[in-house]
Amino acid sequence: MDRILNNKKLQALIFAAMLILIYATFLAPSENDHQVINVNPQQAQELIAGEPDLIILDVREPHEFQEGHIPGAIIIPLGVLKDNLNALDSSSPILLVCRSGNRSMQAAGILLDEGYKELYNLSGGMLDWPYNTQTD
Numbered sequence: 001m002d003r004i005l006n007n008k009k010l011q012a013l014i015f016a017a018m019l020i021l022i023y024a025t026f027l028a029p030s031e032n033d034h035q036v037i038n039v040n041p042q043q044a045q046e047l048i049a050g051e052p053d054l055i056i057l058d059v060r061e062p063h064e065f066q067e068g069h070i071p072g073a074i075i076i077p078l079g080v081l082k083d084n085l086n087a088l089d090s091s092s093p094i095l096l097v098c099r100s101g102n103r104s105m106q107a108a109g110i111l112l113d114e115g116y117k118e119l120y121n122l123s124g125g126m127l128d129w130p131y132n133t134q135t136d
Contacts, residue, residue: 036096036108038123041130044095047120048072051093058097059107060126068126068133070097078103081110093118100125 039047048054048070056073058065065075076084078098088094094116096104101123108119122129 036105036112036119036121038101039095039120040123041128044070044120044122045131047093047095053089053092055088055092055094056097057088057094057107059103060098064099064126066136068135070126070129071132071134073097073134078107081107085111085114088116090114090116093120095120095122097122098125100127 048056056070058069058073058075059078059081060069060075061077062075065073069075074087076087088111094111096107096111096119098104098107101121102125104121104125108121111119126133
């Protein structure tokens with residue numbers, strides 16, 4: 001009987017160790033697990049108003065940007081983003097903007113790969129932006 005109990009205790013211990021290993025390997029959050037947070041226009045407005053270090057990064061083409069953009073936004077088109085990362089402070093939060101939210105999500109992937117951490121995507125892009133825009 002003692003031998004059976006010892007085997008069950010050993011099995012339980014092995015099972016617990018396996019669960020801990022699985023959690024540590026696959027499920028536990030790590031410092032490198034960063035994600036993009038999708039925000040609607042209202043949430044983006046609140047972010048702009050409440051975060052003084054926020055970078056508003058518009059990844060559209062220059063002609064799209066000239067038609068209207070969020071005041072204070074900088075433009076770095078998606079196609080040249082990788083070559084212009086030095087223009088961005090990797091420690092600042094970044095709100096990514098495009099026409100519909102697709103290119104900005106692609107840009108977010110690039111920034112995540114480069115180690116940027118606090119990224120927000122304007123879901124719906126400028127198509128859904130109901131607030132004032134600036135034109136150049």
